[in-house]
Amino acid sequence: MENNLIVEINNSRAFVKKLQLLLDQQDLHCLDISSIKSLVNSLTTSIENTMTRTQFAIFQGEQIKQEESPSSVNDTPRVQRSKKRIRRSKEKFTRHVKVTVNLAKGLAGSLEDGYHWRKYGQKDILGTKHPKGYFRCTYSQSRQCLATKHVQMSDGDRTVFDITYFGEHSCFPGESKNKETVPPDHDVITENASVLSLPDMSELFYQDYLALENEFSFATNYYLS
DNA sequence: CTCATTTGACCTCG
DNA sequence: CGAGGTCAAATGAG
Structure with missing residues (x-):
C-alpha cells in the first residue's frame, strides 16, 4: 500500500x-x-489516485485498531467460523464504476485491468432482473490482497x-500470471476511457457477460462514493 | 492434477 | 426476520 502511494x-x-x-x-x-x-x-489522474490511496491508507489504519477477539481452542468449529466471518464495514472505502462493454473487438486483451479476479458467489438481488456477482482478488490468500x-x-441496458x-489491491498488476501483457492499473484507465458503441447485444446471455467481466474491469465515469 | 466456478448453506446486519 | 454477503464442497475446465 505504502509502495503504491509512493509510486503514485x-x-x-x-x-x-x-x-x-x-x-x-x-x-x-x-x-x-x-x-x-x-x-x-x-497529472490529474495521478493526483486522484494518490487521494484514493491515501484515503484507503487512513481507512486501513482505523481497521488495525479494531482488534478481533482471538479464537479459543474451546470454541466449536461453528463458533470459530463465526468469529472468522466478522463482517467489516466496507462502505468506508468503495469505488463505484459504470462500465459499457464493447464486444465487437477482442475484449479480453484490450479491456483487462491486469488484476485477476476470482468469483466467490452470486446472488439474486431483490428488485433487480439480474443476479449480482461477487469477486475477490485471486491473490487474496497468498498476498493478503483485500480487494473485492x-x-x-x-436493468435497463444490458x-x-x-x-x-x-x-485496494495490495498486489500489483505486474504480478499477473499472463506475463505477456503489462496492462495499466485500472485507476489510470479513466484517462483513456471512452464509451464504446455496441452491436446488437440481445443474444448474449448474462453468464457471458460475467465471464467477460472476469477478464476485465475498466472504468468509465468513475467516482468515489 | 490444479485451479476456477457454481451453488446451497450459513452468517451478519438493519 | 428478510436481504445481502460469504463460505466451502462439489463440479468442471484446461
Missing part, C-alpha cells in the same frame, strides 16, 4: 517535471498543446455494468 506520488512528480520542461523549452507561440493537455490529464468487487448488470470495488 513519484508519477505526479514526473508529470510535473515533464510539463515544466515542455513549457521551458518551447516558444510560447509554438507550444505543443496536445502534449500539454495529455500531461495535465495524466460486486458486479451488477444494469451492455452496462455497475461495478462496486471494495478495498
Whole structure:
C-alpha cells in the first residue's frame, strides 16, 4: 500500500517535471498543446489516485485498531467460523464504476485491468432482473490482497455494468500470471476511457457477460462514493 | 492434477 | 426476520 502511494506520488512528480520542461523549452507561440493537455490529464489522474490511496491508507489504519477477539481452542468449529466471518464495514472505502462493454473487438486483451479476479458467489438481488456477482482478488490468500468487487448488470441496458470495488489491491498488476501483457492499473484507465458503441447485444446471455467481466474491469465515469 | 466456478448453506446486519 | 454477503464442497475446465 505504502509502495503504491509512493509510486503514485513519484508519477505526479514526473508529470510535473515533464510539463515544466515542455513549457521551458518551447516558444510560447509554438507550444505543443496536445502534449500539454495529455500531461495535465495524466497529472490529474495521478493526483486522484494518490487521494484514493491515501484515503484507503487512513481507512486501513482505523481497521488495525479494531482488534478481533482471538479464537479459543474451546470454541466449536461453528463458533470459530463465526468469529472468522466478522463482517467489516466496507462502505468506508468503495469505488463505484459504470462500465459499457464493447464486444465487437477482442475484449479480453484490450479491456483487462491486469488484476485477476476470482468469483466467490452470486446472488439474486431483490428488485433487480439480474443476479449480482461477487469477486475477490485471486491473490487474496497468498498476498493478503483485500480487494473485492460486486458486479451488477444494469436493468435497463444490458451492455452496462455497475461495478462496486471494495478495498485496494495490495498486489500489483505486474504480478499477473499472463506475463505477456503489462496492462495499466485500472485507476489510470479513466484517462483513456471512452464509451464504446455496441452491436446488437440481445443474444448474449448474462453468464457471458460475467465471464467477460472476469477478464476485465475498466472504468468509465468513475467516482468515489 | 490444479485451479476456477457454481451453488446451497450459513452468517451478519438493519 | 428478510436481504445481502460469504463460505466451502462439489463440479468442471484446461
